[in-house]
Each structure stands twice: as structure tokens, then as C-alpha cells.
Amino acid sequence: MVKVYYNGDVNEEVLKGKKVAVVGYGSQGHAHALNLKESGFDVVVGLRKGKSWDQAVADGFDVYSVREASEQADVIMVLLPDEYQPKVYEAEIKPALSAGKALAFAHGFNIHFSQVVPPEDVDVFLVAPKGPGHLVRRTFEEGAGVPALFGVYQDVTGNARDVALAYAKGVGAGRAGILETSFQEETETDLFGEQAVLCGGLTSLVKAGFETLVEAGYQKEVAYFECLHELKLIVDLMYEQGLEGMRFSISDTAQWGDFVSGPRVVNEETKARMKEVLTDIQTGKFAKGWILENQANRPEFNAINKRESEHPIEVVGKELRAMMPFVQQKSSKKEKEVVS
Ligand code: NDP
Ligand code: MG
Ligand code: MG
Numbered sequence: 001m002v003k004v005y006y007n008g009d010v011n012e013e014v015l016k017g018k019k020v021a022v023v024g025y026g027s028q029g030h031a032h033a034l035n036l037k038e039s040g041f042d043v044v045v046g047l048r049k050g051k052s053w054d055q056a057v058a059d060g061f062d063v064y065s066v067r068e069a070s071e072q073a074d075v076i077m078v079l080l081p082d083e084y085q086p087k088v089y090e091a092e093i094k095p096a097l098s099a100g101k102a103l104a105f106a107h108g109f110n111i112h113f114s115q116v117v118p119p120e121d122v123d124v125f126l127v128a129p130k131g132p133g134h135l136v137r138r139t140f141e142e143g144a145g146v147p148a149l150f151g152v153y154q155d156v157t158g159n160a161r162d163v164a165l166a167y168a169k170g171v172g173a174g175r176a177g178i179l180e181t182s183f184q185e186e187t188e189t190d191l192f193g194e195q196a197v198l199c200g201g202l203t204s205l206v207k208a209g210f211e212t213l214v215e216a217g218y219q220k221e222v223a224y225f226e227c228l229h230e231l232k233l234i235v236d237l238m239y240e241q242g243l244e245g246m247r248f249s250i251s252d253t254a255q256w257g258d259f260v261s262g263p264r265v266v267n268e269e270t271k272a273r274m275k276e277v278l279t280d281i282q283t284g285k286f287a288k289g290w291i292l293e294n295q296a297n298r299p300e301f302n303a304i305n306k307r308e309s310e311h312p313i314e315v316v317g318k319e320l321r322a323m324m325p326f327v328q329q330k331s332s333k334k335e336k337e338v339v340s
Contacts, residue, residue: 007174015166021073025052027133029079039170070096077104086115108183113287123160124153145172149181
């Protein structure tokens with residue numbers, strides 16, 4: 001069973017009197033920096049000049065280059081996009097590390113897959129809120145919090161766990177629950193979830209359903225509503241009440257169809273494929289491919305992205321959503337924050 005900690009379990013004194021550098025001021029960065037500051041911690045922000053820099057200044061922070069912020073800080077939280085972390089780490093953070101400092105992350109990828117190799121004399125921990133940054137900020141302002149995972153990779157001071165917990169409390173997670181994990185578990189489950197279920201599994205399921213109906217001669221507009229549009233209603237019910245609560249709300253016909261046909265579509269064969277996906281994550285094969293893809297400037301990523309954007313479900317979807325102004329079009333930035 002996972003261990004869960006709440007505000008009352010956390011000694012925040014271990015982080016008081018220390019300086020935290022929040023590096024990056026995007027989705028997670030702005031939420032961590034503002035919540036920590038309002039929790040009474042000493043926060044500076046590390047950035048390059050640009051949009052985020054101006055925003056952090058407007059929000060009242062002392063903003064420095066990543067190098068300068070890291071030099072001043074006792075705890076350096078790296079909230080840059082995962083693909084850029086290794087470069088910025090090598091150039092600007094590593095030279096600013098000294099014995100006893102703490103290096104922190106909100107996702108374990110770069111540490112777990114050795115893209116960032118920290119020196120042996122610093123603490124390394126992660127605090128990963130289980131929600132997009134804007135939700136982390138909004139719930140904090142409302143007096144609540146988003147649950148977070150925390151984990152320790154390296155503890156040289158003997159304080160890494162306590163500092164990680166104090167940090168998680170500072171961002172508001174102790175109001176909801178702070179769950180203990182490891183870098184390995186957080187990284188592998190995050191990748192598996194987005195590949196097999198949340199993103200990869202779901203988009204493939206939706207497209208396969210849409211294509212099946214259209215190939216059988218049904219109108220693509222009707223197929224779009226049945227296979228994509230109505231998902232939101234079902235997912236909202238599952239989010240609020242689990243599978244049983246969702247099934248309570250649908251018709252008995254839909255529920256019977258769920259029971260008899262669901263396992264024919266997603267079956268033992270599918271699960272065997274999921275295990276292959278998990279194996280590729282565990283062995284580092286997936287990570288290697290993604291790292292090399294980035295080094296090559298993403299030729300395959302871009303080609304697939306273009307092909308996917310031209311799929312008939314996308315073409316008809318654009319037309320139908322234009323008929324439904326109540327379907328709010330979120331910016332691509334916001335969509336990015338949902339699953340990261
Ligand atoms: P964003 O893309 O929202 O923000 C990135 C920030 O980094 C921006 O402020 C950007 O500033 C800055 N930045 C980018 N490149 C550089 C650079 N070379 N030097 C200095 N600053 C730079 O990132 P996220 O908040 O989505 O992700 C941060 C971390 O949090 C990742 O590890 C991610 O996995 C993790 N995470 C994210 C979640 C989410 O909901 N988004 C949830 C849980 C974890 P600029 O304006 O200059 O580009
Ligand atoms: Mg129906
Ligand atoms: Mg992810």
C-alpha cells in the first residue's frame with residue numbers, strides 16, 4: 001500500500017531558511033513558485049530572457065539566469081521541458097552545485113534514464129503534482145490542493161525526504177495527500193499510462209472505432225459524435241465516480257454492451273501488447289528512441305504529426321466543432337498541460 005502524508009505529518013522547518021530556485025516558469029513553474037512563496041518560503045526564479053521571465057517579474061519574483069539562481073539556492077527545482085533539461089543542466093545548473101544542495105524534479109525521466117547525472121554529494125528528489133500547473137495554482141488559492149507524488153533518488157544530507165515533503169506541503173499537496181514513490185516507479189508508470197491508455201491507447205481506440213463505422217458506410221459526422229465527441233461525458237463520469245458510477249448513469253443497454261463487447265475489443269491480445277509497451281519502457285528502449293529522435297530534430301515525430309492531423313476524423317471534427325461554440329476550444333498550450 002502506498003504511504004500518504006498530510007500537512008500534519010510534515011516538518012516544514014527543514015525548508016525554512018533555505019532558498020529555493022524554481023527553474024522554469026511555465027505550467028508547473030509558476031504554480032510551484034507562487035504557492036511556495038505564499039507558504040512562506042524564500043523563492044527565486046531561474047530563466048532565460050523571454051515571455052516567462054517577464055511574467056515572473058510581473059508576479060513579483062526576483063528573476064535571475066538559471067546559473068545565478070542555482071548558485072544562490074539550496075534547493076534547485078528543475079521545471080523546464082524534459083527534452084531541454086539535460087542541456088541546461090550541463091551548462092548552467094551543474095556548475096552551480098555544491099555539496100549538500102538539493103536538486104529536484106517534477107518528473108523522473110532524465111534522472112532515471114541517466115540524461116542528467118548528478119554529483120554524488122547532492123540530494124536528489126522529486127515532487128510531482130498529479131495535475132496541470134494551473135490546477136495546482138487554482139486549488140491552492142481556494143485553500144485546497146492537488147495530490148502529489150514524492151520520491152528520493154539520492155539522500156546525502158539525511159534530510160532529503162523531509163525537504164521533499166516540506167516542498168510538497170509548500171505547493172499545497174499536503175492538503176490533499178502526498179504519496180511516496182520512487183523515480184523509477186513515477187517515470188515508468190507515467191510513460192506507460194500516457195502510451196497505453198491516456199494518449200496512445202485512447203487515440204487509437206477512437207480512430208479504430210471511427211474507421212470501422214465509416215468503412216461500413218455510415219456517415220463520418222455521425223461516427224465522429226459516437227466515437228469521439230461523447231467521450232467527454234463518459235470520462236467526466238469516470239473521473240468523478242469511477243467505472244461503477246459511470247455505468248450507473250448510462251442506459252442498461254449501454255451497460256450490457258459494455259460488459260459483453262468491451263472485452264472482445266480490448267482483450268488478452270491487447271494486454272499482451274501493453275506488456276510489450278511496458279517492457280520497452282522498462283528496458284530503456286522507448287527512452288533511447290525518443291532521445292535519439294530529439295537529437296535528429298524529430299523527423300519521425302513531425303512526419304507522423306502531419307499525417308495524423310490529416311486523418312478524416314480531424315477534418316470532420318473541425319467542421320463539427322465549428323457548429324458547437326459551446327465546445328470551448330482550448331489553446332494548444334492548455335491541452336499540453338493535461339497529460340505530460
Ligand atoms: P512548460 O513547457 O510549461 O514550461 C517550461 C518553462 O521552461 C518555461 O517557463 C520556459 O520559458 C522555460 N524554458 C524553456 N527552455 C529554457 C531554457 N533553455 N532556459 C531557461 N528556461 C527555459 O513546462 P511544464 O511545466 O509542462 O514542465 C516542467 C516539468 O514539470 C517537466 O519535467 C514535466 O514533466 C513536469 N510536469 C509537468 C506537468 C504538467 O502538468 N505540465 C505535471 C507534472 C509534472 P520560456 O518562456 O523562456 O520558453
Ligand atoms: Mg449512444
Ligand atoms: Mg509524461
